[in-house]
Amino acid sequence: MSTTADHVEHADHDHGDHGDHAPEAHAHEHKPDSYYVKIALILAAITALETSTYWVDFGAFFLPTLLILMAIKFVMVASLFMHLRGDSKIFSYLFYSGLILAIGVYVAFLATFRFFAST
Amino acid sequence: MAIIERPSTPALAGSGAPAVVTPSQAYGVLKRPVSTTGWRSWVFTVDHKKLGIMYGVVAMFFFLVGGVEALLIRLQLAGPEGTVLSAGLYNEMFTMHATTMVFLFVMPMGAAFANYFIPLQIGARDVAFPRINAFGFWCFLVGGIFLNTSWFLGGAADGGWFMYQPNANALFSPSHGVDFWGLGLQITGIASLTGAVNLITTILNMRAPGMTLMKMPIFTWMSLVTQFLLLFAMPVITVALFLLMFQREFGATFFDVSAGADPLLWQHLFWIFGHPEVYIIVLPGFGIASEVLPVFSRKPLFGYRFVVFSGAAIGFVGWGVWAHHMFASGLGPVSVAVFSMATMLIAIPTGVKIVNWVLTMWGGKIWFTTAMLFIVGMIAQFTIGGLSGVTHAVAPSDTQQTDTYYIIAHFHYTIFGGAVMALFAGFYYWWPKMFGKLLSERLGKWNFWLMMIGVNLTFGPMHIIGLQGQPRRMMNWTEARAGEGFFNLGFWNRVASFGSLLITIGVILFLVNVWNTHKKSSTTPKAPLDPWDARSLEWITASPPKEHNFDAIPTVHALDEFFHRKYEVDHDTGEVRKIASAEEVLAAEEAKADKHIHLPSPSYWPIILAVSLPIMGYGVIFNRLLIAVGGVILLLAMFGWALEPSVADDSDYDPPVDGGGTSKELANIG
Amino acid sequence: MAMWMFLGSECLLFGGLISTYMLYRGRHPADLGPDQVFDIPFTSVSSFVLLMSSLTMVLAVSSAAQKDDRRTNLWLTVTALLGATFVGGQVYEFTSFYREGLGFTSSLFSSSFFTLTGFHGVHVTVGIIMLMALVGINKRGRIPGDKAEVVELVGLYWHFVDVVWIIIFTLVYLIPS
Numbered sequence: 001m002s003t004t005a006d007h008v009e010h011a012d013h014d015h016g017d018h019g020d021h022a023p024e025a026h027a028h029e030h031k032p033d034s035y036y037v038k039i040a041l042i043l044a045a046i047t048a049l050e051t052s053t054y055w056v057d058f059g060a061f062f063l064p065t066l067l068i069l070m071a072i073k074f075v076m077v078a079s080l081f082m083h084l085r086g087d088s089k090i091f092s093y094l095f096y097s098g099l100i101l102a103i104g105v106y107v108a109f110l111a112t113f114r115f116f117a118s119t
Numbered sequence: 120m121a122i123i124e125r126p127s128t129p130a131l132a133g134s135g136a137p138a139v140v141t142p143s144q145a146y147g148v149l150k151r152p153v154s155t156t157g158w159r160s161w162v163f164t165v166d167h168k169k170l171g172i173m174y175g176v177v178a179m180f181f182f183l184v185g186g187v188e189a190l191l192i193r194l195q196l197a198g199p200e201g202t203v204l205s206a207g208l209y210n211e212m213f214t215m216h217a218t219t220m221v222f223l224f225v226m227p228m229g230a231a232f233a234n235y236f237i238p239l240q241i242g243a244r245d246v247a248f249p250r251i252n253a254f255g256f257w258c259f260l261v262g263g264i265f266l267n268t269s270w271f272l273g274g275a276a277d278g279g280w281f282m283y284q285p286n287a288n289a290l291f292s293p294s295h296g297v298d299f300w301g302l303g304l305q306i307t308g309i310a311s312l313t314g315a316v317n318l319i320t321t322i323l324n325m326r327a328p329g330m331t332l333m334k335m336p337i338f339t340w341m342s343l344v345t346q347f348l349l350l351f352a353m354p355v356i357t358v359a360l361f362l363l364m365f366q367r368e369f370g371a372t373f374f375d376v377s378a379g380a381d382p383l384l385w386q387h388l389f390w391i392f393g394h395p396e397v398y399i400i401v402l403p404g405f406g407i408a409s410e411v412l413p414v415f416s417r418k419p420l421f422g423y424r425f426v427v428f429s430g431a432a433i434g435f436v437g438w439g440v441w442a443h444h445m446f447a448s449g450l451g452p453v454s455v456a457v458f459s460m461a462t463m464l465i466a467i468p469t470g471v472k473i474v475n476w477v478l479t480m481w482g483g484k485i486w487f488t489t490a491m492l493f494i495v496g497m498i499a500q501f502t503i504g505g506l507s508g509v510t511h512a513v514a515p516s517d518t519q520q521t522d523t524y525y526i527i528a529h530f531h532y533t534i535f536g537g538a539v540m541a542l543f544a545g546f547y548y549w550w551p552k553m554f555g556k557l558l559s560e561r562l563g564k565w566n567f568w569l570m571m572i573g574v575n576l577t578f579g580p581m582h583i584i585g586l587q588g589q590p591r592r593m594m595n596w597t598e599a600r601a602g603e604g605f606f607n608l609g610f611w612n613r614v615a616s617f618g619s620l621l622i623t624i625g626v627i628l629f630l631v632n633v634w635n636t637h638k639k640s641s642t643t644p645k646a647p648l649d650p651w652d653a654r655s656l657e658w659i660t661a662s663p664p665k666e667h668n669f670d671a672i673p674t675v676h677a678l679d680e681f682f683h684r685k686y687e688v689d690h691d692t693g694e695v696r697k698i699a700s701a702e703e704v705l706a707a708e709e710a711k712a713d714k715h716i717h718l719p720s721p722s723y724w725p726i727i728l729a730v731s732l733p734i735m736g737y738g739v740i741f742n743r744l745l746i747a748v749g750g751v752i753l754l755l756a757m758f759g760w761a762l763e764p765s766v767a768d769d770s771d772y773d774p775p776v777d778g779g780g781t782s783k784e785l786a787n788i789g
Numbered sequence: 790m791a792m793w794m795f796l797g798s799e800c801l802l803f804g805g806l807i808s809t810y811m812l813y814r815g816r817h818p819a820d821l822g823p824d825q826v827f828d829i830p831f832t833s834v835s836s837f838v839l840l841m842s843s844l845t846m847v848l849a850v851s852s853a854a855q856k857d858d859r860r861t862n863l864w865l866t867v868t869a870l871l872g873a874t875f876v877g878g879q880v881y882e883f884t885s886f887y888r889e890g891l892g893f894t895s896s897l898f899s900s901s902f903f904t905l906t907g908f909h910g911v912h913v914t915v916g917i918i919m920l921m922a923l924v925g926i927n928k929r930g931r932i933p934g935d936k937a938e939v940v941e942l943v944g945l946y947w948h949f950v951d952v953v954w955i956i957i958f959t960l961v962y963l964i965p966s
Contacts, residue, residue, distance in 0.1 A: 015838045017966070018808045025964055031851070032954075033848055034936060035952075036844060036848060037844065039844075040840070040841065040843070042842035043840055043843075043923075044837060044840060044841075047833070047836060047837055047840060050830065050958075050959065050963055051830075051833040051963075053963060054730055054829045054830075054833075054963070063964065065522055066959050066963055066964060067959070068957060069959070070956060070959040070960075073952075073955045074952055074955055076955065077843060077948055077951060077952050077955070078948070078952060080928040081843055081844075081846075081847050081948050082945055082948045082949075088790075090790065091790060091793045092321065094790065094793045094794050094797050095793045095796055096797075097797060098350075098351060098796070098797025098798060098799075098800040099797065099800045101438060101802035102351075102800065102801045102803075104438070105355075105438055105801075105803070105804070105901060106389055106804045106805070106807070108439070108809040109387050109391065109808055109853075110808055110811060110812065111454075112442060112451070112454045113381065113389070114451070115385070115811065115812065247791070248791065312798065315794075315798075316791045316794045316795055316798075317791070319792070319794060320790055320791045321815060322790065323790070349796060350794060350797065350798050351801050352801075353795070353798065353800035354798050354799065354800075354801040354805065355801055355805050357804075357805075357811070358802055358805030358806055361904070361908075362809065362904070365900070365904060368893075369893065370893070370894040371893065371894055371900040371904070372894065372897060372900060373809070373813075373897070373900060373901070378896075378897060379816045379896075379897055380813070380816070380897050381812065384809065384812060388805060391805075758922065761926070762926065786850065789877070
């Protein structure tokens with residue numbers, strides 16, 4: 001994974017052919033399973049917290065809390081489980097450009113329906 | 120030369136190859152097809168050049184189909200109270216004309232050039248995923264055929280190319296046309312999406328050594344932007360088409376006002392896709408223009424960086440302007456103002472490009488070949504189309520123009536005058552590269568002038584009749600209400616119909632030109648290696664290119680690499696002088712030829728997988744059982760695909776000449 | 790990289806579906822809206838199951854990187870089973886909604902809800918098929934190319950499906966209309 005950056009940046013032909021699917025974890029330092037279990041536990045805890053909003057009243061903090069927790073979970077899975085953090089930057093650019101474009105376009109889209117005005 | 124050809128007899132690859140597929144492993148996997156000649160070599164090919172040519176041929180065919188549809192429309196409007204078409208047929212005709220031209224001609228023709236030339240321009244031997252590439256082409260072909268079978272199965276789509284709701288509802292459009300339309304576009308959409316993923320990966324990963332992004336030929340750059348637009352725009356139309364399908368086939372009410380729905384949802388989704396689509400159509404044309412202009416002006420492209428960045432800016436801002444198609448739909452003042460501003464903004468990068476092109480020609484030694492003429496014509500026409508476009512950005516003026524012929528005039532100037540003229544320039548410019556023969560310049564100039572005059576006669580008057588109030592999609596006009604004097608609708612409609620005839624003759628001349636060039640292929644002389652004194656990498660190889668494109672992958676030192684290998688600047692006098700001919704440059708490359716080149720092997724699976732899709736499509740429309748049949752084929756083909764090693768085993772090939780050497784392989788997964 | 794691009798593109802697909810749902814979630818008869826039919830505890834459990842399947846997927850990828858075929862297959866199978874549990878839960882949820890009178894065509898809310906979650910369910914199902922195919926092919930030692938990388942690619946897809954559910958769960962289920 002860490003090697004892919006070189007491949008992509010230099011676009012060296014021989015490696016470039018394989019850069020797309022460069023052996024993901026080979027050159028990367030290997031994380032023990034317990035590391036992933038810990039992350040999963042954190043994620044589970046966040047999910048529990050989210051679910052608790054169903055019973056406990058958070059008042060005005062309700063919506064922001066949920067959205068922030070959602071974002072944290074998203075980024076954690078993307079960058080740790082999906083190795084986006086250790087990978088070539090270009091993967092992050094590709095993925096997040098899609099994501100941000102989607103958010104931008106669809107928020108504007110809902111705004112034209114005055115979706116946010118009522119709340 | 121030490122290039123290893125793949126074995127040409129099927130028997131050799133099938134049974135002769137030792138232990139490639141042992142019986143215990145071969146569960147149902149077809150042997151690799153291996154023909155290099157005959158129809159099999161085309162149907163099962165994964166070669167980006169063959170696929171590019173096939174894209175081109177099929178797109179050209181649909182161009183003629185769409186052209187006939189356009190002619191019927193103009194024939195109907197050539198006189199008062201036209202009776203050539205019935206009202207229903209007229210609706211189908213303009214819907215299918217637009218759909219065919221946009222989705223089955225301009226887009227795939229851009230894909231044809233991108234497929235053929237991107238690997239050549241970046242010094243690669245093929246695309247990153249050759250089989251996916253083949254799959255994309257077959258999806259496009261079967262999708263196009265599927266779409267057009269609707270003519271024979273109860274009538275084509277008739278809701279206009281943007282298929283507004285509730286007009287496209289089962290209530291108002293009871294034939295299966297709209298269903299065919301939705302599913303057909305879904306299938307061709309798969310082609311675009313896979314093509315986008317494939318080409319972006321190719322461009323980012325497979326450039327020749329030394330070619331940084333800022334040394335990349337401009338056509339490749341513009342295609343890259345196009346592919347990104349496709350990548351992100353296709354899923355949006357996919358959502359819209361699915362909602363449409365659920366509405367028409369499964370009783371959902373997404374756009375049904377009586378059920379409390381908002382038909383604007385469709386308009387938004389369609390135009391969120393539709394506006395990037397506009398740039399998808401025109402950016403490859405911009406790329407071709409930026410390739411052709413410097414070559415025939417004998418000057419480097421003026422402000423390469425500006426052209427690149429303005430292309431990227433167009434790609435980016437193109438996402439924020441979709442609602443300018445909907446100013447008349449009651450969006451509310453804030454939305455209208457915002458989108459109006461954004462739309463005016465996008466005129467800036469487009470203007471930057473036009474300035475760059477003009478300054479490229481400025482002071483150059485211009486050589487007016489057919490290709491160059493097409494580009495100069497394109498710049499003029501596109502400027503007109505762009506300016507009328509800015510008048511749409513002004514919302515109050517736009518509400519006057521919405522759904523009149525003024526709009527028709529605007530987008531035909533940009534699409535025909537901009538994109539299609541550039542594509543024709545591409546034909547004339549690259550024909551010797553693709554086929555090793557030059558198209559006739561004499562016929563070519565006739566072709567250009569007929570099209571140029573034809574376009575202006577056809578679409579120019581539409582500005583006038585549009586501002587006079589002739590509505591778009593009006594199926595006939597009457598003498599009594601045509602008006603008088605200069606603004607007589609009848610007169611200008613006749614002029615437009617006459618102009619369309621000139622375009623037709625121009626296109627026919629192009630076909631004659633192609634026919635002439637290849638009919639007596641043994642007698643017509645081969646094109647010189649470098650007929651235009653070109654500048655970019657695709658010319659550092661034989662014409663037509665060998666199957667593996669380059670004997671040795673060239674190392675790139677500069678933008679316009681080929682030019683810099685042929686010329687150098689004399690440091691004392693400052694003059695440019697020639698140091699090598701194209702033949703010498705090529706010979707130098709061939710001398711370093713790689714000893715062992717692996718090319719991706721042909722495959723049966725792409726076409727099988729693609730064929731399963733329209734079967735499922737017919738299933739949705741006529742008989743749900745067919746969905747299952749198509750689904751089974753789809754699943755089997757996917758497994759076959761996954762199990763097939765994408766590169767045939769080493770033992771399928773002759774061994775490298777001297778044991779080791781520089782062995783090259785192309786991308787594997789995919 | 791191609792997988793990342795595909796996922797970036799999928800963001801816009803799900804974005805469109807989620808937006809459609811957000812637009813229409815309030816359009817339903819008074820007694821059959823999201824606040825009435827959703828069973829939050831149940832869905833929380835199935836969300837948790839899907840989240841855990843992401844963990845097992847990571848473990849499969851990590852085993853594949855260590856060339857441990859047996860454990861790779863084991864974790865892939867567990868992931869597929871967890872995924873199947875999630876889909877099973879979704880089927881159960883859909884049928885119970887249906888029994889409460891919420892069909893696909895009942896209201897705009899129901900149509901857009903079923904379309905959104907249905908699309909997600911189809912993605913999960915496709916993922917399960919890929920996982921099982923991977924185990925089957927792996928057992929016969931027939932994965933072409935680099936095995937760890939194939940597992941990794943399937944893993945990316947699987948995590949993405951999970952991530953989408955994280956968003957759907959919050960926006961659709963937890964935030965009342």
